[in-house]
Amino acid sequence: MNTKRSRIICRSAVIPELALAAALLIAPAASAPAQSMFMSDPAAQIIYEFGSPLTPGSPPSVFASGLNSPFGIAFDESGNLYEADYNSGNVYKFKASAGNPKSLFASGLAGPFAVACDSAGNVYVGCDGNNNTNPNITKITPGGSQTIFVSSWGGRRHFG
Numbered sequence: 001m002n003t004k005r006s007r008i009i010c011r012s013a014v015i016p017e018l019a020l021a022a023a024l025l026i027a028p029a030a031s032a033p034a035q036s037m038f039m040s041d042p043a044a045q046i047i048y049e050f051g052s053p054l055t056p057g058s059p060p061s062v063f064a065s066g067l068n069s070p071f072g073i074a075f076d077e078s079g080n081l082y083e084a085d086y087n088s089g090n091v092y093k094f095k096a097s098a099g100n101p102k103s104l105f106a107s108g109l110a111g112p113f114a115v116a117c118d119s120a121g122n123v124y125v126g127c128d129g130n131n132n133t134n135p136n137i138t139k140i141t142p143g144g145s146q147t148i149f150v151s152s153w154g155g156r157r158h159f160g
Helices: 016-023
Strands: 007-011 036-041 046-051 061-065 070-075 081-085 090-094 102-106 112-117 123-127 136-140 146-151
Touching: 036 070, 046 070, 061 090, 070 123, 081 112, 081 123, 090 112, 102 123, 102 136
Parallel strands: 070 112
Antiparallel strands: 007 036, 036 046, 046 061, 070 081, 081 090, 090 102, 112 123, 123 136, 136 146
16 A cells, blocks of 8 residues: 655645645745646655646646655745655755756755745754654754754654
8 A cells, every 4th residue: 555645735716625725734835836736746756737827637747856755845935846855865945947946955854754934934844753763843944054943742744
């Protein structure tokens, strides 16, 4: 049984029910591309983009490929997309410019599976801490400084 599930993040006035469901995973920033939806697929190691404009039945395009178990995705206030790459222990940043160039934002994390951004530019990453032995939420500042924001809550991570 495959326990890996896709993660969806969207911003759309067309399908508010889906936007609400996606917001329960990670709330997208106001600057997320309007009328677009993004989905990470850990099994295929791809992030898909649906939209611009978002219409039912439209096939997705590949936003990013060659990743290593992309789980969580989130947008910052500038429209950059952040991706928690579980197996590599990294967080990647895809700039909101032509071609969406990818850069390494943070490394050395133990099982990053969720990501969120605040209005100050900080990025919060949920990590399972080496198979749930030390789960934590790591705060990463715009300058790259990493600190444990929440540590060892004693539970397992849950998807969906």
